[in-house]
Amino acid sequence: MNSPWRRFLQRRIEFPIFRRLGLSRPGLDVLEVGCGSGYGAVLLSRLKPKSYVGIDLMPEMIDLALKRKDVPQADFRLMDATDMRQIPDASKDVVVIFGTLHHIPRWREVLSECGRVLRPGGAIFLEEPSVSAIRLTDFLFHWGHPKEALFTWRELEDRLRDIGFTVKRRCRLWPLRSYCAVRTPCP
Numbered sequence: 001m002n003s004p005w006r007r008f009l010q011r012r013i014e015f016p017i018f019r020r021l022g023l024s025r026p027g028l029d030v031l032e033v034g035c036g037s038g039y040g041a042v043l044l045s046r047l048k049p050k051s052y053v054g055i056d057l058m059p060e061m062i063d064l065a066l067k068r069k070d071v072p073q074a075d076f077r078l079m080d081a082t083d084m085r086q087i088p089d090a091s092k093d094v095v096v097i098f099g100t101l102h103h104i105p106r107w108r109e110v111l112s113e114c115g116r117v118l119r120p121g122g123a124i125f126l127e128e129p130s131v132s133a134i135r136l137t138d139f140l141f142h143w144g145h146p147k148e149a150l151f152t153w154r155e156l157e158d159r160l161r162d163i164g165f166t167v168k169r170r171c172r173l174w175p176l177r178s179y180c181a182v183r184t185p186c187p
Contacts, residue, residue, distance in 0.1 A: 002037040002064065013173065014098050015043045018125045021169045021180040023047070028093035031055070031117060033081045033110065034100030038065030041074040044096060053087065055079040082109040090119045097126035099176070101156075102134055105148035108159055115163045120185035124165065126178070128156060133175030153177050 026048040032040050035054025044052060053075045056062050065076040079086060081104065095114045101107045114124050131150050138145055151159075156179075157167055165181040172178075 002039075002061065006036075007039050010039060010043060010098055013176070014127050014178070015040075017127065017171050017173065017178045018096065018180075021125060021171060021178060022123065023094065023096070023125050023180070029091060030094045030096065031087065031092045031114075033095060033097045033114065034103070035065055035076060036061045036100075038068045038071060038074065038076060040096065040098050041065070041068070041071040041076075045071050045074070049094075051075070053077060053092075055081060055084065057081070081113060082106045084113045084117060087117045089116055090122075092117045093119055093122050095122070095124045095126075097124070099127045099129065101126065101128055102145055102149050102151070105146045107149055107151060111159055112163050115165065115183055118183040120183055122183045123168075124160075124179070124181050124183075126181075127176055128153070130175045130177070 027050045029051045030044055030049040032044065032054040035041060035056045038054060041052055041054050052073065054065060055077050057080050059078055062076050062078045095118060101110060104110055118124065131152055134145050134150060137143055160167060160181045164184045166184055167179055167181045169180040170177060
């Protein structure tokens with residue numbers, strides 16, 4: 001979560017892939033789910049967002065994020081991503097998730113909440129490892145990801161479609177898959 005290795009992955013792999021998938025426009029209202037220590041905010045600040053809100057369930061991560069001096073306009077909040085009622089409906093242009101859904105047993109609810117807070121035509125950029133990679137790391141390092149949070153990429157894509165997203169682009173760099181999915185505008 002808060003290690004040089006994790007920051008390296010975000011900086012050198014995940015963020016560049018999100019950029020190639022279309023995360024590039026400045027002046028957007030951005031929400032990051034699972035912001036951790038705030039390093040994603042540093043990367044996302046390169047896009048010159050209109051606003052940035054980062055949420056995390058762990059108080060110690062929010063404490064670290066609030067101490068950052070390199071993203072003074074960032075708004076970090078302690079919040080459960082399955083219940084983001086503090087964030088108004090259709091108030092965000094972009095939601096970014098740097099590989100945290102596989103830690104959340106109620107990941108389907110997180111995606112529903114992301115859909116709720118996105119404006120019609122807004123996009124979600126997310127990256128997740130394969131189930132086999134998660135199981136391997138759990139075996140090797142005893143990390144213990146919740147079984148309810150393990151989902152296949154097909155289940156992820158099906159859930160996105162079920163709640164009104166269209167998967168526009170995907171990139172597979174094993175063991176990761178990254179997505180850009182757009183909230184279908186209401187007719």
